[in-house]
Amino acid sequence: MTPEGETLLLDGGRALGLDLAPHLPAFAELLRLLQEGNTRLNLTALKTERDIVLKHFIDSLSCLRGGDLGEEGLVLDLGTGAGFPSLPLAIVRPGLDLVPLDSIGKKIRFVEETAQSLGLKNVRPQVGRAETLGRQDEHRGQYDRVVARAVAALPILAELALPLLRVGGRLVAQKGPITDEELRAGQRAAGEVGGQVQAVDAFKLPLSGDARTLIVVTKTRPTPAKYPRREGIPNAQPLFWTAK
Numbered sequence: 533m534t535p536e537g538e539t540l541l542l543d544g545g546r547a548l549g550l551d552l553a554p555h556l557p558a559f560a561e562l563l564r565l566l567q568e569g570n571t572r573l574n575l576t577a578l579k580t581e582r583d584i585v586l587k588h589f590i591d592s593l594s595c596l597r598g599g600d601l602g603e604e605g606l607v608l609d610l611g612t613g614a615g616f617p618s619l620p621l622a623i624v625r626p627g628l629d630l631v632p633l634d635s636i637g638k639k640i641r642f643v644e645e646t647a648q649s650l651g652l653k654n655v656r657p658q659v660g661r662a663e664t665l666g667r668q669d670e671h672r673g674q675y676d677r678v679v680a681r682a683v684a685a686l687p688i689l690a691e692l693a694l695p696l697l698r699v700g701g702r703l704v705a706q707k708g709p710i711t712d713e714e715l716r717a718g719q720r721a722a723g724e725v726g727g728q729v730q731a732v733d734a735f736k737l738p739l740s741g742d743a744r745t746l747i748v749v750t751k752t753r754p755t756p757a758k759y760p761r762r763e764g765i766p767n768a769q770p771l772f773w774t775a776k
């Protein structure tokens with residue numbers, strides 16, 4: 533990582549209340565592995581050091597705002613792609629047990645290899661669809677937190693994530709700006725699958741100034757057995773929402 537990249541990372545971290553200095557070597561290695569993996573596997577559209585530092589690393593860590601992810605517990609990263617937010621989180625929160633989940637095998641293989649190279653023992657990647665895991669005993673109702681960055685509209689996320697949480701657990705959804713219509717549908721969908729929208733935090737990302745929203749949904753009761761619906765249905769027919 534160049535000195536400019538290190539300064540961006542440190543400044544961005546500071547704006548989020550994080551001291552990333554002890555983690556510079558790990559982030560430099562993650563940057564290298566991501567750029568190298570990208571040329572082989574075309575994993576992410578972000579390719580420059582500046583974009584990766586700000587829009588992957590700092591953006592990922594912004595899910596720590598508000599403290600809802602906590603310092604320990606079992607966290608499923610729904611739709612992790614090339615490992616975001618899981619990999620940055622695993623570096624700065626070694627007490628979290630992270631399960632990065634994606635339906636695309638090559639992405640999960642990359643996350644697995646990268647976690648191994650970085651010596652991250654708190655990352656257990658998993659290939660699969662959230663709808664499938666949500667109906668399996670070893671995953672349904674098992675997670676303390678679900679985090680999801682840039683994956684789906686809130687009503688869809690609520691149906692995919694809430695079945696996986698234990699009662700009292702929380703979904704932390706990292707999104708861009710959210711419309712009132714999506715939020716209303718998300719609130720109704722959360723109620724339908726056993727949850728309640730707890731917080732909606734609109735903020736600007738440090739340094740880039742991009743608009744972001746962090747939405748926290750708490751699971752208040754068990755999810756009815758009919759949810760999640762079968763693979764692809766939550767996306768094709770989102771609960772209480774027709775706009776896509």
Ligand SMILES: C[S@@+](CC[C@H](N)C(=O)[O-])C[C@H]1O[C@@H](n2cnc3c(N)ncnc32)[C@H](O)[C@@H]1O
Nearest residue numbers: 611612613616634635636660661662681682683
């Ligand atoms: C836009 S990418 C975001 C990736 C990553 N979270 C990030 O912020 O860079 C969305 C990812 O979610 C995955 N995904 C979407 N729906 C899913 C589902 N139902 N189960 C598992 N993975 C899913 C896709 O395969 C894709 O890799």
